[in-house]
Amino acid sequence: MKLLGISELSLHFGGVTALFNVSLEVNKGEILAVIGPNGAGKTSLLNCINGLYRQGSGRIVFRGRDISRFPPHKRAMLGISRTFQNIELFKHLTVLENIMLGRHIHMRSGIISGSIYWGFAQRGEVMHRRRVEEIIDFLEIESVRRKPVGTLPYGLQKRVELGRALALEPELLLLDEPMAGMNTEEKEDMARFILDIAEEWGTTMILIEHDMGVVMDVSDRVAVFDFGQKIAEGSPVEIQHNPRVIEAYLGHQAG
Amino acid sequence: MRPKFPFVMDCGLFTTSYQEDMAVLFSPAAKIKVAAIIAFFLVLPYFVSPYFISVVNLIAIAVIGALGLNILVGFTGQISIGHGAFMGVGAYTVGILTTKVGLSYWAALPLAGIMAAMVGAVFGIPSLRLKGLYLAIATLAAQVIIVYTIIHWTSLTNGSAGIVIDAPRLGSASMADDRNFYYFAMLLCLTAIVCTVNLFRSRVGRAFMAVRDRDLAAAVMGINLLKYKVMSFGLSAFYAGIAGALLAAYLRVITVENFTVEVSIQYLAMIIIGGLGSVMGSIYGAAFMTLLPIFLRSAADFFGSFLPNIAHFLLSMQTALFGLIIILFLIFEPEGLAKLWKDIKEYFRLWPFSY
Numbered sequence A: 001m002k003l004l005g006i007s008e009l010s011l012h013f014g015g016v017t018a019l020f021n022v023s024l025e026v027n028k029g030e031i032l033a034v035i036g037p038n039g040a041g042k043t044s045l046l047n048c049i050n051g052l053y054r055q056g057s058g059r060i061v062f063r064g065r066d067i068s069r070f071p072p073h074k075r076a077m078l079g080i081s082r083t084f085q086n087i088e089l090f091k092h093l094t095v096l097e098n099i100m101l102g103r104h105i106h107m108r109s110g111i112i113s114g115s116i117y118w119g120f121a122q123r124g125e126v127m128h129r130r131r132v133e134e135i136i137d138f139l140e141i142e143s144v145r146r147k148p149v150g151t152l153p154y155g156l157q158k159r160v161e162l163g164r165a166l167a168l169e170p171e172l173l174l175l176d177e178p179m180a181g182m183n184t185e186e187k188e189d190m191a192r193f194i195l196d197i198a199e200e201w202g203t204t205m206i207l208i209e210h211d212m213g214v215v216m217d218v219s220d221r222v223a224v225f226d227f228g229q230k231i232a233e234g235s236p237v238e239i240q241h242n243p244r245v246i247e248a249y250l251g252h253q254a255g
Numbered sequence B: 001m002r003p004k005f006p007f008v009m010d011c012g013l014f015t016t017s018y019q020e021d022m023a024v025l026f027s028p029a030a031k032i033k034v035a036a037i038i039a040f041f042l043v044l045p046y047f048v049s050p051y052f053i054s055v056v057n058l059i060a061i062a063v064i065g066a067l068g069l070n071i072l073v074g075f076t077g078q079i080s081i082g083h084g085a086f087m088g089v090g091a092y093t094v095g096i097l098t099t100k101v102g103l104s105y106w107a108a109l110p111l112a113g114i115m116a117a118m119v120g121a122v123f124g125i126p127s128l129r130l131k132g133l134y135l136a137i138a139t140l141a142a143q144v145i146i147v148y149t150i151i152h153w154t155s156l157t158n159g160s161a162g163i164v165i166d167a168p169r170l171g172s173a174s175m176a177d178d179r180n181f182y183y184f185a186m187l188l189c190l191t192a193i194v195c196t197v198n199l200f201r202s203r204v205g206r207a208f209m210a211v212r213d214r215d216l217a218a219a220v221m222g223i224n225l226l227k228y229k230v231m232s233f234g235l236s237a238f239y240a241g242i243a244g245a246l247l248a249a250y251l252r253v254i255t256v257e258n259f260t261v262e263v264s265i266q267y268l269a270m271i272i273i274g275g276l277g278s279v280m281g282s283i284y285g286a287a288f289m290t291l292l293p294i295f296l297r298s299a300a301d302f303f304g305s306f307l308p309n310i311a312h313f314l315l316s317m318q319t320a321l322f323g324l325i326i327i328l329f330l331i332f333e334p335e336g337l338a339k340l341w342k343d344i345k346e347y348f349r350l351w352p353f354s355y
């Protein structure tokens, strides 16, 4: 079943074409890897999907609704969540607070009930805190839950950011290079988390990743981008043997 | 979600433990400390001079205003040079409603907060597009517009003559009495402190801090930036409105001089010196900025008896001194008195083994 449908999406920055005529479908429950050389437009694609960039032309349909003109917070409310290539955590806040913010759309207290706190707001805090603790448990970050995230090492920050995205209980989770800059062990942990998320929550994911080994291991399908265009799409094995893909990668290496 | 917790059925246990875990005063020592502080302030007016009480009253008013500005600047990462004017909206609302409409002060007080909140929210709308210096200038425009309106809408505000109001009464207790006013102001001040602490351990306050730290990430987590920025402006101005209404009851004459751009800057100084994004910092900063001119004046009086030139110099340098102190704090202790005090406590906790 189709969860996300992108049709003929284009995005320009002045003279630079970040995306050109991209059409892509994502099915419910699958992990779609997006690969491509630097500057291929991968991050731009995610930015269009969750509304940080407004496409020049084209349509984005999510769960049967045209969300092309929705602002980011509305798309979040519909169930799109993400992590960023360059960690975008709330760095003065603790791990707990960051992940609690992932639950923002599920919580209900407002300015007045929050200022009074006792009663409605507190009940909400306790209830959602329980969910957050489950995620903290799952990601094995119990020991740092009260630390301001700005003080944590890079690998842990990446995990907290995943936790925050998960706390939203997304229908569609966008992961922009979740393993970039990690050592082998950290990468294996992250790959395990991603597979566990898919298995236990059935979350649909779009994963940008450069490490082909990881892509082969975790993804159901791969889309390849180059110069803002989708040049290939298929199963990991098909992609590995696709001449255009090989050329794109080798070509870039030669140049 | 994941059935990972074997105890997840045991809701009661979780509720109490997380509740305790999230409590502000989790240790008995903290509870005793707070009880002692409250007891101290309850008996204080019986041991000090009326002048001393009136100074504490001014500090209490400033604390409410400073908390409001800190919500916006320190916790939400916006900027406002219109805080003084929002206080003015509160004060004039009380003045107009009590003298022209015939409402009691107690009915006018919450309306003063609401009126200021609405005005603040409107002037907060540009914050979606403007940041930093540009937002500062936009809020300065709010300040100028409000003061201009107050001066020129004479049929409503009496212009530069101001509005004189009666001291609010509660039964037989008149707020013209410093001690009565003290308990009234302290109650509001305590409420403001508790509400602010509560706000920032719940959903909306957290969203404010998220907007401050990384607004795009906040939007991606489902936070409507315009709504939350406007809410922060509104809430900040609500506190200002209440502080202004209190000041009106304290002075009993409402004139525009109390709500000028200098006042706005003084409030900014309070939260910078006290500590941005800190509730305790708002309190320290408000006390500091209220006491500083008083100390300066008594220093001037003291020196004045034998060195008249120094006295004159001290008084005329007051504004420059404020500026200097702000700059020094920005350079050497950007987290303000709150951080300084924390460091001192930390130092003595480890003393004499610290180095």
Ligand SMILES: Nc1ncnc2c1ncn2[C@@H]1O[C@H](COP(=O)(O)OP(=O)(O)OP(=O)(O)O)[C@@H](O)[C@H]1O
Binding pocket: A013, A016, A017, A018, A036, A037, A038, A039, A040, A041, A042, A043, A044, A045, A085
């Ligand atoms: N905000 C922006 N302003 C101007 N140009 C941009 C902006 N964002 C992206 N671009 C340009 O769009 C193109 C695609 O960038 P994008 O970040 O999507 O690539 P990417 O595939 O994610 O690359 P990488 O692997 O380096 O992360 C690049 O040429 C980039 O310079």
Ligand SMILES: [Mg+2]
Binding pocket: A042, A043, A044, A085, A176
């Ligand atoms: Mg990228």
